[in-house]
Amino acid sequence: MQSPVALIPQLAAHIVAAGGKRLRPLLTLAAAKLAGYRDGQRHVALAACVEFIHTATLLHDDVVDESALRRGQASANALFGNKPSVLVGDFLFARAFQVMVEDGSLEVLRILSEASATIAEGEVLQLITQNDTATTEEQYLAVIEGKTAALFAAATEVGAIVAACSPAQQQGLRAYGHNLGVAFQLIDDALDYSANQAALGKTVGDDFREGKITLPVLLAFQRGDEAERAFWRRTLEEREQGEDDLARAIALMETHAAFADTVGRARDYGNAALEALAVFPDGVERRALEGIVEFCISRAR
Amino acid sequence: MQSPVALIPQLAAHIVAAGGKRLRPLLTLAAAKLAGYRDGQRHVALAACVEFIHTATLLHDDVVDESALRRGQASANALFGNKPSVLVGDFLFARAFQVMVEDGSLEVLRILSEASATIAEGEVLQLITQNDTATTEEQYLAVIEGKTAALFAAATEVGAIVAACSPAQQQGLRAYGHNLGVAFQLIDDALDYSANQAALGKTVGDDFREGKITLPVLLAFQRGDEAERAFWRRTLEEREQGEDDLARAIALMETHAAFADTVGRARDYGNAALEALAVFPDGVERRALEGIVEFCISRAR
Structure with missing residues (x-):
């Protein structure tokens, strides 16, 4: 994060200090260990690259979404303005590539x-489907595979690369990351309508206010009658939202088991992630990665 | 620019179709030829990478500056919105690195x-010095070296790399690009206050309205009396601008020879660029690069 331009480390330090789970770099570290990497430090530098890319996308997302909060604190764009947030995102992205070049693996x-x-494609697709209740589950899945699962899959595959493991193990770690990423985002999208969300330091109802079409919405919409669909169109497409509308949205989701089924879908992807680890022997490293699956899904409780 | 997400090629095609000089990719092509690259096509793909990085920074700049025009046409942010502009910028940046990886040179x-x-650092430094008439010439130079000269220098050096020329020639091409980039930006900053600007498809007075502290401003400020400095502080720092203020700014710059001296400074850098080519024999390739220097500086006439 170092730069002679002081605002860059200041802004970057703000978002780093705000915490977060550091899940993606953890995946790189854990995947490298599971794949047999023992003596070097390459996984540490590359885990930092993964987190830099993630941080760059967060900075740009918060500008794009006009978010006021990130990880329970004022977002960088709210505190420093949109301009430095866009540019420091660019800087961190470039820095990540500099560090990868230093590592030397094409x-x-x-x-x-x-x-x-792929992340940028997923984010653009999300913009296009926003405020459109005609969005299909397939499109929604393409959005979350792009904006979330792609970096999870890359994070674990990079761990496999430094360990120089077998192609089957590399593929297994990539599949683990991909499926975990989809599960993670499904839970995230369920949490956005959940009282648990506040405990995670995020605002409840952000997706609703922005008209993001996520699986809980899609399921409630599909299963609703005409009056309910009119409600979803008014609130999400026309974005006419009254004080009680978020509560009504949550009630409709509960009526139609939209939460339970979203979490169920996440559990399916979580199980696929666990199965992808079958190419590795049991042991503390594999159990660590198995534990991450349960951690991600249990956030919804 | 291809992507299954149709908005990405649409937005990217808009900014490509709007034209521009394609100066940076041209530098990569010409540098490769001057350095002796004859048979391959690597310089073409890498020239595209240079232009993609440049286009990504333009997309982000226009969002950061809230520009309505780019190359005489509606800017991408004005036409498509800020959000897709930020994200398609990210996409083009990532694509550039994918193409470089395919090329295979670390x-x-x-x-x-x-x-x-370095570009991002220069842009952030520009934000910091904006609206601050206490900005020094040294800081101004650091801004334009970062935001402009860094990519010019990289564009020519990449041409040297594919040609696998001598270290002295590589260094010469890099120095040429760097000095040309500084000269180019000095002229750009003079043009922002010039009637010629309209002919280039840009708005006159953008820098003034935004309070950007460029060399013409710095020279007029340094050479002005207290009343003039008060004028600059009111218009650029406090951003209180009336209808006649741009005309007065231009008049003050003419009074203090701020244009002529900015162009003179550009000419000095242009000469340094020409000198850096001395490591190459005379010939059509070298004369092409020499011609670019004159082209850049003569825009101010």
């Missing part, structure tokens, strides 16, 4: 540059 | 990732 550069492009 | 990746970080 394979790592390939994986993380591809993931970066 | 040295090229090093040069362009470093340039990308």
Whole structure:
């Protein structure tokens, strides 16, 4: 994060100090260990690259979404303004590539540059489907595979690369990351309508206010009658929202088991993530990655 | 620019179709030829990478500056909104790195990732010095070296890399690009207060309205009396601008030879760029690069 331009480390330090789970770099570290990497420090630098790319996307997301809060604290754009947030995001993204170049693996550069492009595609697709209740589950899945699962998959695959493990193990770690990422985002999207959300330091109802079309919405919409669909169209497409509308949205989701089924879907992806680890022997490293699946899904409780 | 997410090629095609000089990719092509690259096509793909990085920074700049025009047409942010502009910028940036990975040179990746970080630093420094008439010439120079000269230098150095020329020639091409970039930006900053600007498809007085502290401003401020300095502080720091203020700013710059001296400074950098080419024999390739220097400086006439 160092730079002679003091605002850059200041803004970057703000978002780093605000915490967060550091889940993605943890995946790189844990995947490297599971794949047999023992003596070097490459996984540490590359885990930092993964987190830098993630942080850059957070900075840009918060500008794009006009978010006021990030991890329970004032977001960087709220505190420093949109302009430095966009530019410091660019800086961190570039820095990540500098560190990868220093590491020297073209394979790592390939994986993380591809993931970066896929993230941007997922974010743009999310913009297009926003405020559109005609969005399909397939489109929704493409959004979360792009904006979330791509970096999870890259994070674990990079761990496999530094360990120089077998192609089957590399593929297993990538599949684990991908499925975990989808599960993680499904839970995130359920939490946005959940009272548990406040405990995680996020605002409840952000997705609703912005008209993001997530699986809980899609399920409630599909299963609702005409009056309910009119409610979803008014609140999410026309964005005419009254004081009680968020509560009504949550009630409709509960009526139609939209939460339970979203969490169930997350559990399916979580199980696929666990199965992908079958190419590795049981042991403390594999159990660590298995534990992350349960951690991600149990946030919804 | 291809992507299954249709908005991405649409927005990218808009900014590409709007034209521009394609000066940076041209530098990569011309530098490769001057350095002796004859048979391959690597310089074409890498020239595209340079232009993608430049386009990404333009998309983000226009969001940051809230610009309505780019190359005489509606800017992407004005036409498509800020959100897609930020995200398509991220996409093009990631794509550039994917293409570099395909090319396979870690040295090229090093040069362009470093340039990308330096550009962001220059842009942030520009934000910090904006609306501050206490900005020094040294700070101003650091801004334009970062936001402009870094990519010019990288563009020419990448041409040298594909040609695998001598270290002295590589250094010469880099120095050429750097000095040309500084000259180019000095002229750009003079043009922002010039009637010629309209002919280039840009709005006159953008920098003035935004309170950007460029060399013409710095020279007029340094050479002005107290009443004039009060004028600059009111218009650029406090951003209280009346209808006639831009005309007065231009008049003050003419009084104090701020244009002529900015162009003179550009000419000095242009000469340094020409000198840096002395490591190459005379010939059509070298004369092409020499011609670019004159082209850049003559825009101010």
